[in-house]
Amino acid sequence: MLPALLNYLRGARQTRGPVLPDLMDVNRGLPTLTSSPCIHNEGCTTCADGCVSDAISLSTEDTAMVTLDLGKCLACGHCTHACPTGTIAASRITRTAVRQRSNLVLTAGVTSPPAATNMREMFRNSLVVRYVSTGDNATDMEVNACMNPLFDASRFGIQFTASPRFADALLIGGPVPLAMHEPLRATFEAMAHPRLVIAAGMQAVSGGLFTGGYTKADGVGKVLQPDIWIPGNPPHPWMIIHGLLLAMGHPLAFANQLDP
Amino acid sequence: MSDQPSALISPIPLENVPILQLRARLKTELSDGNRLGLLTAMSSPNGSQIISLLVQTLSGGVRVLISQLPHDAASYASLTPDIPQAHWFEREINDMWGIRPLGHPRLKSLVIHDTYPDNLFPLAQQVSPALMRKRNNRAAYRFSVVQGNGVYEVPVGPVHAGIIEPGHFRFSCLGEVIENLEIRLGYVHRGVEERLTNCDWKAMRHVVEAASSDTAAANAVAHAQAIESLAGVQAPPDIQRLRSACVEIERAACHIGDLGGICNDLGFGAGSAAFAVLRGTVLGIAEMITGSRFMTGVIVPLSHRNMPAKPLCTAAANRLHECRKQLQSTIPLLLQNSSAIERMEGMGVMKHSLAQDFGLVGPAGRASGIDYDVRKVFRLPEYDCMEWQTPNLYDGDVLARAKVRATEATTALDLASVMLASVTPVSAPESVVELPADSAGVGIVEAWRGELIHLILTNSDGVVARYKIKDPSFNNWTALAVAARGNLLSDFPLCNKSFGLSYSGTDL
Amino acid sequence: MSTSTAMLLAELAVEALVLPLLLVGILRTLRARLQKRTGPRILQPFYDLARLTRKSSSISLETGPVFRTAPAISLTAYLLVALVTPWWGLCAPIRGDLILVIFLLATARMAIGLAAMDTGTAFGGMGASRESMLSIFVEPTMVLALSAAALVSGNLWLNGLAKPSVIAGGSAYVLPLAAAALWLAAAVETSRMPIEDPVTHLELTMIHEAQLLEYSGARLALLEYQSALKLTVLYGLVAQLLLNELVIREPFERWVGTLGLILCLVVAAAILDTLLVRLHWRKLPDLLIFGLAFSLVACLLAALRG
Numbered sequence A: 001m002l003p004a005l006l007n008y009l010r011g012a013r014q015t016r017g018p019v020l021p022d023l024m025d026v027n028r029g030l031p032t033l034t035s036s037p038c039i040h041n042e043g044c045t046t047c048a049d050g051c052v053s054d055a056i057s058l059s060t061e062d063t064a065m066v067t068l069d070l071g072k073c074l075a076c077g078h079c080t081h082a083c084p085t086g087t088i089a090a091s092r093i094t095r096t097a098v099r100q101r102s103n104l105v106l107t108a109g110v111t112s113p114p115a116a117t118n119m120r121e122m123f124r125n126s127l128v129v130r131y132v133s134t135g136d137n138a139t140d141m142e143v144n145a146c147m148n149p150l151f152d153a154s155r156f157g158i159q160f161t162a163s164p165r166f167a168d169a170l171l172i173g174g175p176v177p178l179a180m181h182e183p184l185r186a187t188f189e190a191m192a193h194p195r196l197v198i199a200a201g202m203q204a205v206s207g208g209l210f211t212g213g214y215t216k217a218d219g220v221g222k223v224l225q226p227d228i229w230i231p232g233n234p235p236h237p238w239m240i241i242h243g244l245l246l247a248m249g250h251p252l253a254f255a256n257q258l259d260p
Numbered sequence B: 001m002s003d004q005p006s007a008l009i010s011p012i013p014l015e016n017v018p019i020l021q022l023r024a025r026l027k028t029e030l031s032d033g034n035r036l037g038l039l040t041a042m043s044s045p046n047g048s049q050i051i052s053l054l055v056q057t058l059s060g061g062v063r064v065l066i067s068q069l070p071h072d073a074a075s076y077a078s079l080t081p082d083i084p085q086a087h088w089f090e091r092e093i094n095d096m097w098g099i100r101p102l103g104h105p106r107l108k109s110l111v112i113h114d115t116y117p118d119n120l121f122p123l124a125q126q127v128s129p130a131l132m133r134k135r136n137n138r139a140a141y142r143f144s145v146v147q148g149n150g151v152y153e154v155p156v157g158p159v160h161a162g163i164i165e166p167g168h169f170r171f172s173c174l175g176e177v178i179e180n181l182e183i184r185l186g187y188v189h190r191g192v193e194e195r196l197t198n199c200d201w202k203a204m205r206h207v208v209e210a211a212s213s214d215t216a217a218a219n220a221v222a223h224a225q226a227i228e229s230l231a232g233v234q235a236p237p238d239i240q241r242l243r244s245a246c247v248e249i250e251r252a253a254c255h256i257g258d259l260g261g262i263c264n265d266l267g268f269g270a271g272s273a274a275f276a277v278l279r280g281t282v283l284g285i286a287e288m289i290t291g292s293r294f295m296t297g298v299i300v301p302l303s304h305r306n307m308p309a310k311p312l313c314t315a316a317a318n319r320l321h322e323c324r325k326q327l328q329s330t331i332p333l334l335l336q337n338s339s340a341i342e343r344m345e346g347m348g349v350m351k352h353s354l355a356q357d358f359g360l361v362g363p364a365g366r367a368s369g370i371d372y373d374v375r376k377v378f379r380l381p382e383y384d385c386m387e388w389q390t391p392n393l394y395d396g397d398v399l400a401r402a403k404v405r406a407t408e409a410t411t412a413l414d415l416a417s418v419m420l421a422s423v424t425p426v427s428a429p430e431s432v433v434e435l436p437a438d439s440a441g442v443g444i445v446e447a448w449r450g451e452l453i454h455l456i457l458t459n460s461d462g463v464v465a466r467y468k469i470k471d472p473s474f475n476n477w478t479a480l481a482v483a484a485r486g487n488l489l490s491d492f493p494l495c496n497k498s499f500g501l502s503y504s505g506t507d508l
Numbered sequence C: 001m002s003t004s005t006a007m008l009l010a011e012l013a014v015e016a017l018v019l020p021l022l023l024v025g026i027l028r029t030l031r032a033r034l035q036k037r038t039g040p041r042i043l044q045p046f047y048d049l050a051r052l053t054r055k056s057s058s059i060s061l062e063t064g065p066v067f068r069t070a071p072a073i074s075l076t077a078y079l080l081v082a083l084v085t086p087w088w089g090l091c092a093p094i095r096g097d098l099i100l101v102i103f104l105l106a107t108a109r110m111a112i113g114l115a116a117m118d119t120g121t122a123f124g125g126m127g128a129s130r131e132s133m134l135s136i137f138v139e140p141t142m143v144l145a146l147s148a149a150a151l152v153s154g155n156l157w158l159n160g161l162a163k164p165s166v167i168a169g170g171s172a173y174v175l176p177l178a179a180a181a182l183w184l185a186a187a188v189e190t191s192r193m194p195i196e197d198p199v200t201h202l203e204l205t206m207i208h209e210a211q212l213l214e215y216s217g218a219r220l221a222l223l224e225y226q227s228a229l230k231l232t233v234l235y236g237l238v239a240q241l242l243l244n245e246l247v248i249r250e251p252f253e254r255w256v257g258t259l260g261l262i263l264c265l266v267v268a269a270a271i272l273d274t275l276l277v278r279l280h281w282r283k284l285p286d287l288l289i290f291g292l293a294f295s296l297v298a299c300l301l302a303a304l305r306g
């Protein structure tokens, strides 16, 4: 025990490196749309054919031939590999959280208007988060990882709490099936105003592959109104931290993000 | 030792057993070195069928027994009185098909909550919007009542305080001591099995990965095996080895994570930090070879998407080796820490005999001296390098589970490192497979929590009629409830963590 | 009111308002560093408090006036303790005796305990019962430890603690023993390891925290500040006992010494919080009985010596 403890104590601090860095090159990342033109008008449907989660829709309109909904994307990597023109390519940015669901829907050449700033000054330096898991335990693990020494969200003033009464933000992972609708609502009701709702991961954003079934697992949006949407399957800890920083209105969240 | 992984031998033998004889038959089979892998039901044109899957733990094979119920029969004689492992399976059959196991000692809902409309049996019928709008008169779930002087109840959940999945725990306590614990699950029932019978087979792999997304790799492997055994084909050995390596990496990452969780529940901040960092390293290696921290989207039937190049595999193997060294110097923080040992010793004891009755699987089972490991029974060739430990007759307490998991994490890193070092990238086309009619396909994997089974049954048109997933946790929840008895309320979280069960894998 | 008293009061106000939160900030940052994390800023508790005071309260309809007033009552009790004890190294502006202090501490505990029961939640009741179980050990320990100190200094006024002139020579182990006992009692009162895990999320394992789960907004802010103040005052008193053992008399030296010792205790708390494994609930009496024994021996020695 003692040698192990000394060894531990001698170790360096593990929180290092830049904040919200891009993912490693080996990571598949999430798809994004580039400026290279799509050739759907020449009959290409490769990306949409292989997308099992209906995240990609194609239309013959010249201006918006391909639309990519990151809120449904499984990050399977099919489209980024298969697109012959590079219109869809992998993106490894972790500043992916947005304040409006529609901003997760990318359309080539179209940028959506900036979201209304409803950020609350009062959370700038301190945010207490209550996490509710609703059926995606990989997201649970990534949320846990946010507080570990490698990511250490606590340095931004983020804390997780056991009681909804203490909480400012309700972070939700998983597709929210029927049996969780009431418990989720009750947790939200127990929180003091002002309060924020954050959907973490594609399952929480859209229900993912479970949507439309008898369990009504259609994502958080059907039960509460999220203020922040985080894509990813599961979202990388940095993406979750970006979502939390965005909720705080933290300056670090506002550079190069997906949200205009 | 057979040189073929037996689970993949196809076709999987199917046998019709009259429902009236099923109970006696299963009883003899189970005393004969077989395990009840799973018990479920299926709809067929002539009425429902009860399906039992037996795992031959001595010779390494699986058999499927099919018992036809008479047309429009909505009940059968419960198996649970003779076969305790059937307890939860029968509750699930009752929920999903409305087939009542008559004489079941404690029949209540398992996954279909009171919030669902009446007469909704999701797998027995096509669920229409009209049905979903129907009025709900379901009887409210009744918890067992423990009577006695001074017994009070502490309800916990469904939303838990920590960052874990939802489930309801109803403790009946006498002072600080837990007299009884009833666990109610089903909060994350997402309709996985219904989805699996109604989707394109290319989408299936993503659905199974989400069934219990912390076990994505093992689920994907079980799915691939099941499809392959159904179609009577096999993936090249290099691909199988790579898959096993992924399962081992997942095992290491999750066990290390939970060891950190145990430290956390002990209030031991240094330990939890050290393990969390290590877990991050292992996930980094997973990311390196698969492009995803949870190894999703690469393990597919017959093939492997984005097969890593040789140098990458070698580099990953080396890093795993490094990581193993770090793990070895970290484990003593917990397992040679006398105050931690004192806390864990004798807590949450699961006796060997009970463990056998409940059919405990995985590390929790091995900590109670159950010598069952899918990897050992089915002898995949890539595990030849592993020296199997003889039954580890531990005490079945929290400490034993922590020890087993620490050992397994270490061997998993070793195994993954050896396997990866010998993977040579091959190209295997992901050709569309024809599924034969009226057959069964089985995938069986030792996931980090234990035996994970995927069973696929096709109908006469060669269409998937039933896809059953049996998560290892399904066998172990009852054990947690039993192990908690007699312990202090404040010890429960630690006990729970040492089992580390999946809620979503159970609820599906 | 003379100018010096006014200055004293002003200084006390600053110290009682700023120091506690600063100490909590330092403790948390240190704890994070020991876990190889960067951790929150040292000023984080101030930000937390600022946020809480701007939030509304969400109160369960089941609760009554006890729940609503308890935070104010318990904070007032602690503020009074801060006013009547020389925890910061100088004489307290108001003279209070040992009995008053014990009464105030009990009032604070009782208010919180009753409020927890008032919520009607299982956790509230559980926390209150656990807390009162521990207080069986903590209260006598505090009474005895402070009595021993009072005996050494010659009167029941706790200000005697800050006037080491009345101590003739060493205290023959009385003060170190009393300090150790008081420190242990402080560890229980401030939910420190190995008695309680101050960062746990697990309601089932909570003792003190379980009583507070239903609070929000400004009331929660009062409680957070109260717990920081509690930490500071109790550590300050431990520091006084140790300083008297060292026979430091100069007011300025005492003041600096107090701050230094409090800081040392905070550092020790951070280290213990990170490296210790929490004790089993059934084993807690085995530890707490030491506190009781120390304080008892200290008391006896002091009585014999006098």
Ligand code: SF4
Residues within 6 Å of the ligand: A031, A047, A050, A051, A052, A053, A054, A055, A056, A068, A072, A073, A074, A075, A076, A077, A078, A079, A080
């Ligand atoms: S990466 Fe996303 S958008 Fe692309 S095919 Fe996969 S699920 Fe669809």
Ligand code: SF4
Residues within 6 Å of the ligand: A037, A038, A039, A040, A044, A045, A046, A047, A048, A058, A066, A082, A083, A084, A085, A086, A087, A088
């Ligand atoms: S985005 Fe790429 S793959 Fe999709 S239609 Fe356009 S060119 Fe084809």
